[in-house]
Amino acid sequence: MPSLILVRHGQSQWNLENRFTGWWDVDLTEKGEAEARAAGELLGQKGLLPTVAFTSFQTRAIRTLHIALRACCRLWIPESKDWRLNERHYGGLTGLNKAETAEKHGAEQVKIWRRSFDTPPPPLGADSEFALAGDPRYAGIDVPVAESLKDTIARVLPYYESDILPTLKAGETVIVSAHGNSLRALVKHLSGISDEDILSLEIPTGQPIVYDFDSNMQPGDRRYLKDL
Secondary structure, X not given: OOEEEEXXXXXXXXXXXXXXXXXXXXXXXXXXXXXXXXXXXXXXXXXXXXXXXXXXXOHHHHHHHHHHHHHOOOOOOOEEEOHHHOOOOOHHHOOOEHHHHHHHHOHXXXXXXXXXXXXXXXXXXXXXXXXXXXXXXXXOOOOOOOOOHHHHHHHHHHHHHHHXXXXXXXXXXXXXXXXXXXXXXHHHHHHOOOOOHHHHOOOOEOOOEEEEEOOOOOEOOOEEHHHO
């Protein structure tokens, strides 16, 4: 039966600096590289070897995938990249320190921007240093100026249905290297989590989550690979 492996990228530089990252392209820290390597080594130890890979357009997810696949001797498998697996766009919060933002706008307001299901943060201005209009990877894509979790789900799930699920149906062992919120979108769908409960779910960096599917392509329970 097919299996789906979900991996949130290892610690990024802006994770370390406690900054809102979203669609801005930030690389891994040394700790993030180590987390990715450990994830791949665990895949090898458990004998759960991916045969097809999916990731976002963002360096931290791509490098996590490559480091993990190298660690389990699977760097050669087919790989697809798509912007729909990108992190949630944090709009005008992009680049800001989370603690300083809470001091400026109030902890309750920042909690709403971060944790409400359908309230996006303030939009990113076109003149922002973090605007992506000139980024070639997004040529022809209507880049959002801010996204709620609901908005993120609205782009992730159609991609799952059109590209990832058919690959699983073909019997492949699929690994998805992505981000906290794009993976929350998938976990919400696969585990049937409510709009309210998904807000408190945290996806740890570098810890593979596994779903096994039955003959009717129904996912089993969400499990962390380290616990299997």
